[in-house]
Amino acid sequence: MTGRHTCLTAARERTWAPCRDALHLGVDSLSDDLGLAAALIALALLPVVARRLLLGDAVYGIAAFVFFLSSSTPDNPLISLPRYLLVTYPFVVALA
Numbered sequence: 001m002t003g004r005h006t007c008l009t010a011a012r013e014r015t016w017a018p019c020r021d022a023l024h025l026g027v028d029s030l031s032d033d034l035g036l037a038a039a040l041i042a043l044a045l046l047p048v049v050a051r052r053l054l055l056g057d058a059v060y061g062i063a064a065f066v067f068f069l070s071s072s073t074p075d076n077p078l079i080s081l082p083r084y085l086l087v088t089y090p091f092v093v094a095l096a
Contacts, residue, residue: 035078039069042085048094061090 010018042065049061068084085091 032076032078035081038082038085039078042081042091045091045094049090053090053093057090057093061088061094064088064090 006018046062046065050058053061065085065088068081069078072079
């Protein structure tokens with residue numbers, strides 16, 4: 001059985017572990033991908049935040065993004081970035 005078949009079977013059974021193991025994905029690789037996606041989305045939203053929001057809100061959003069990127073660990077550079085950006089309101093307003 002291939003990884004795709006294992007994932008389809010796992011989806012029917014509503015389990016994630018067999019699919020993850022069949023595709024040789026670790027939990028860390030998935031969280032790294034999510035962190036990278038969140039960083040790229042926030043980076044794409046920075047011009048919208050800077051142009052459309054008040055100056056104070058834009059400064060707060062940019063400062064928060066820079067702070068979150070600079071407060072990482074060497075072994076996990078994007079640790080919890082999606083969680084931090086999700087509650088940073090200038091990015092949420094820019095998405096709306």
